[in-house]
Amino acid sequence: MGAAPASRDVTSYGMGLAAPLALFFLIFFVAPLLQLLWLSLHNDTAGLHWGLGQYLHFLTDPFSLSVLGSTLLLGAEVTAVCLALGFPIAWLYQRVGPKLQTIIILIVLLPLLTSVVVRTFAWIVILGRQGIINATLQSLGIIDTPLKLLYTQFGVVIALAQVQMPLMTLPLITALGRIDPNLDDASCSLGAGSWRTFFRIVLPLSLPGVIAGCTLTYAAAITAFITQSLIGGGQMLFMPMYLYQQASTLQNWPFASAISIIFLLAVLAVVSVFTTLGRLSRGYGGA
Amino acid sequence: MVEAQGGRSLVVDAVTHRYPSGALAVENINLDIKGGEIIALLGPSGCGKTTLLRIIAGFIAQSQGRIIIGDDIVDALPPNRRAVGIVFQNYALFPHLSISENVGYGLAARGIDKATRQREAQRLLELVQLPAMAERLPRQLSGGQQQRVALARALAIKPSILLLDEPFAALDKNLRLDMQIEIKRLQRVSGITTLIVTHDQEEALSMADRVAVLSHGKLEQFGTPSDIYDRPQTLFVNTFVGSTNRMPGVVVSADRTAAKVRLDAGAEIIARPAAASLAEGGRVTVCIRPEHLQFVADETGFAGVVGMSLPLGATVVHEITTADGSGVKISQARIGATHALESGAAVRLAPLAPSLANAFPATL
Numbered sequence: 001m002g003a004a005p006a007s008r009d010v011t012s013y014g015m016g017l018a019a020p021l022a023l024f025f026l027i028f029f030v031a032p033l034l035q036l037l038w039l040s041l042h043n044d045t046a047g048l049h050w051g052l053g054q055y056l057h058f059l060t061d062p063f064s065l066s067v068l069g070s071t072l073l074l075g076a077e078v079t080a081v082c083l084a085l086g087f088p089i090a091w092l093y094q095r096v097g098p099k100l101q102t103i104i105i106l107i108v109l110l111p112l113l114t115s116v117v118v119r120t121f122a123w124i125v126i127l128g129r130q131g132i133i134n135a136t137l138q139s140l141g142i143i144d145t146p147l148k149l150l151y152t153q154f155g156v157v158i159a160l161a162q163v164q165m166p167l168m169t170l171p172l173i174t175a176l177g178r179i180d181p182n183l184d185d186a187s188c189s190l191g192a193g194s195w196r197t198f199f200r201i202v203l204p205l206s207l208p209g210v211i212a213g214c215t216l217t218y219a220a221a222i223t224a225f226i227t228q229s230l231i232g233g234g235q236m237l238f239m240p241m242y243l244y245q246q247a248s249t250l251q252n253w254p255f256a257s258a259i260s261i262i263f264l265l266a267v268l269a270v271v272s273v274f275t276t277l278g279r280l281s282r283g284y285g286g287a
Numbered sequence: 288m289v290e291a292q293g294g295r296s297l298v299v300d301a302v303t304h305r306y307p308s309g310a311l312a313v314e315n316i317n318l319d320i321k322g323g324e325i326i327a328l329l330g331p332s333g334c335g336k337t338t339l340l341r342i343i344a345g346f347i348a349q350s351q352g353r354i355i356i357g358d359d360i361v362d363a364l365p366p367n368r369r370a371v372g373i374v375f376q377n378y379a380l381f382p383h384l385s386i387s388e389n390v391g392y393g394l395a396a397r398g399i400d401k402a403t404r405q406r407e408a409q410r411l412l413e414l415v416q417l418p419a420m421a422e423r424l425p426r427q428l429s430g431g432q433q434q435r436v437a438l439a440r441a442l443a444i445k446p447s448i449l450l451l452d453e454p455f456a457a458l459d460k461n462l463r464l465d466m467q468i469e470i471k472r473l474q475r476v477s478g479i480t481t482l483i484v485t486h487d488q489e490e491a492l493s494m495a496d497r498v499a500v501l502s503h504g505k506l507e508q509f510g511t512p513s514d515i516y517d518r519p520q521t522l523f524v525n526t527f528v529g530s531t532n533r534m535p536g537v538v539v540s541a542d543r544t545a546a547k548v549r550l551d552a553g554a555e556i557i558a559r560p561a562a563a564s565l566a567e568g569g570r571v572t573v574c575i576r577p578e579h580l581q582f583v584a585d586e587t588g589f590a591g592v593v594g595m596s597l598p599l600g601a602t603v604v605h606e607i608t609t610a611d612g613s614g615v616k617i618s619q620a621r622i623g624a625t626h627a628l629e630s631g632a633a634v635r636l637a638p639l640a641p642s643l644a645n646a647f648p649a650t651l
Contacts, residue, residue: 182379188366189344189373190393190444200392204383 040257047254054258064242064259071222071239072266074156078221079214081161082168086213090172091202094179108169116163120227123159124150127231151233159231164220168213175209176202211278215271222267239263294323294480295357295447297343302352304338312338313504316352320497325474325481327491330501331527336484339501340450343482345369356447367396372446372479376453378437380425386412386436387421393444411439414473431462438470442477449474449481455490467494488528492516500524520561522647525574532580532615534573535649541565546646548573552609554589557641562648570649577604577618579643580636588637591615593628607636 043053058064093104111119126132127149134146149155179202187197203210225240232238239259247256299318306312313335320326328336341347343354345366354361361369380389388395390411391404399407405421412418415435425433434454441449454470455463471494474481485491491498492512500507500515500523508520519525526533536550546560548571558573565571591607594614598621605628607615617636628634638644 180377180379182375182377183381185344185346185366186373186375186379186381186440187392187396188346189369189371190440191367191370191396192392193367193396196396200395201381 036257036260039254040261042254045252045254054255055262057255058258058262067237067239067242068262068266070153070237071263072270074153074160074228074238075218075222075270077153077157078160078164079168079218081157082165082217083210083214085161086165086168086172087210090169090176090209093173094176105173108166108173111163112166116224116226119163120159120230123155123162123227123231127155127159150231151235153232153236156228156231156236160221160224160227163224163227164217167216167220171209171212171216172206173209175206175212179205207278211274215274218270218274219267294321294478296320296322296355297448297480297482298353298355299339299343300353300355302339302342302349302354304335304342304347304349304351311504313342313349313501316501316506318499318506318509320480320482322357322480323478324496325471325483325494327495327498328482328484328501329486329488329491329498329528331486334501335504336486336501337452338504340373340452340482340484343448344371344373344450370444370446370448372441372444372449374434374437374441374449374451374454376456378425378433380433380436380440382425384424385421386417386423386425386428389425389436390439390443392440397444407443408439411443412436414442414476415439415469430458431466434458434466435469438473442473442479446479449479451481451483453485454483455485455487463490470494492528500527502527517643518559518561519574519645522561522572522574522650525561525645525647529576530616531574531576534575534609534613534615536571536573536646538565538567538569538571538646540567541646545641546571548646550589551611552589552591552613552615553611554587554637556588556638556644558638558644558646559642561645565646565648571646572649573644573646575638575644577616578602579639580615580617581639582617583635583637586635588635590633590635593630593632593634595630596628607634 039047040054041050041052043049043051089104089108093101096104124131128134129146129148129150131149133149134143137143138146183201183205184197187201188194192200222238223240225244228236228238229241232241243256243259243263246252246259297318297320299316299320302316303314304312316335316339318326328339330336338347342349345361345364348362356369356371381392384392387405387408390408391399394404394407409418409421412421415438417432417435417439420428420432420436425436428436451470455466458466467490470481483491483494492515495512497509497511498515499509502523508515508524510518510520515524515528519528522533525531534550534552536548536552539547539549539555541547541560541564543560543564546558546565547555548558549555550573556573558571589609591609594606594608596606597604599618601621602618603621604616604618607617609615615636
């Protein structure tokens with residue numbers, strides 16, 4: 001960001017323009033984070049004794065670890081479902097006419113236009129004992145007793161996948177749209193079939209979008225407090241709810257802070273794995 | 288049919304293609320291309336030349352007609368089984384694969400092992416004079432180098448036909464000439480039947496053994512570059528290829544080889560009838576290229592007044608206003624300052640030879 005007046009690059013701007021946002025983040029993000037870290041380093045709720053006791057407690061407690069594990073697993077499942085369903089949609093989007101494109105983008109964006117709470121309640125209506133799925137299956141005589149869909153891992157994954165789908169589909173659409181359509185033709189004319197073209201050309205070149213989509217979906221899925229709690233119900237405990245219980249119900253702020261920090265590090269670890277995977281592939285940053 | 292080494296013949300047999308909307312993209316195109324020939328498909332944008340290229344490659348299934356490569360009707364074959372090599376206008380190199388992997392891609396699709404692939408890629412890169420680039424990525428190469436790689440990649444599959452889609456459009460002028468020479472050299476070496484799609488007439492005339500001129504989806508003329516330039520069959524070919532003066536007139540008398548035309552500009556000249564027969568008394572357009580006109584001292588030819596003279600380096604172009612008020616351009620080799628004409632001078636012009644003036648039935 002050199003401000004050499006002789007040859008001023010019109011595309012570079014002074015860092016000063018970023019200062020308001022930087023200040024905002026400093027006050028409302030960095031400062032609370034540091035406070036959180038400070039809190040977590042106390043062994044008692046009163047905040048008198050320094051120590052790593054909260055971390056030791058979490059890392060030696062099988063229950064806490066299982067909550068962390070199931071949350072990370074939930075994120076992986078939701079991401080996998082979103083990728084499996086979102087990639088074909090994004091791929092289709094790049095190959096249909098403008099009219100269908102409008103319809104697809106509307107369907108993709110529609111979830112974003114309603115609040116998460118509303119969408120989640122819609123899923124309760126769909127998945128419940130007397131819900132749409134069970135009612136339909138029963139009236140068709142396929143099942144006698146209602147299936148347990150609500151308050152299950154399956155229900156949470158399906159609902160979260162729908163709620164987070166735009167986060168996967170939009171980066172994928174962008175990434176696939178950046179691929180020169182001539183590459184498809186080139187690959188084909190060189191004798192490659194559709195599968196080879198997909199795995200050797202389309203998939204590697206769309207990796208930046210896959211990474212971005214997976215990172216966003218994963219981060220959103222494991223922190224989705226509302227959907228997790230409403231669809232998961234009382235029987236399923238994930239990190240956001242665990243954290244909330246410790247902080248609000250039990251007033252154990254140091255332990256809640258430690259949970260936050262551990263959760264944050266776990267998320268960062270997973271995200272950096274995604275990013276590293278992307279860097280390893282040569283398609284990253286190319287084209 | 289005698290074929291050069293590796294070159295297979297290509298027949299485009301009465302190919303018509305309609306868009307889903309019903310509009311005609313190409314209409315009844317017939318091309319009979321011998322093995323080893325270089326053919327240019329020349330036409331303005333939207334004339335259907337790219338559609339025809341995509342039909343030959345197999346990306347578009349034509350509505351009617353057949354494509355025959357060698358002895359095989361290939362209409363039922365998808366692009367990946369036609370063994371047609373294509374060099375795309377933007378080269379379409381795979382950005383995430385090394386140059387060597389790009390060149391070897393077609394061989395990999397054929398299940399050829401890696402060692403053989405690399406050896407073959409290296410051989411082809413030497414052929415296109417880029418032996419040291421194997422490990423680089425496409426974006427690290429210049430435009431001309433990328434095109435050589437695209438060419439090597441297309442040649443690697445030993446295609447029966449090589450298609451080049453506007454191959455020189457993205458190159459600057461000097462590089463363009465180098466690449467034209469390079470492609471012609473490679474074509475000679477490999478003897479591969481080559482089809483170049485272009486809107487650049489100079490490129491078509493200089494590179495191709497024969498040129499097919501297309502307009503609005505129809506084949507206007509298919510002939511050697513000198514046929515196209517000197518003996519155009521249609522007014523479109525005459526005006527699209529090279530520059531020309533269009534002079535309206537009336538047929539005084541005509542037979543199959545010569546027509547006497549009274550020009551509106553005020554002279555009777557002998558012209559070559561481009562259509563089989565011109566009706567006596569019918570209106571025609573006579574096309575005479577600027578370099579095929581000369582100043583005459585006697586009373587032949589038509590009169591005019593010098594307007595502007597443009598020295599264009601090797602030639603000088605004079606703009607002459609004729610008696611009927613239309614403008615005519617004459618181009619002359621620049622020989623000293625003697626040809627400088629004063630604005631307003633009265634001159635008389637005539638074609639160099641009757642065969643260099645082409646008469647077409649006037650279209651309304």
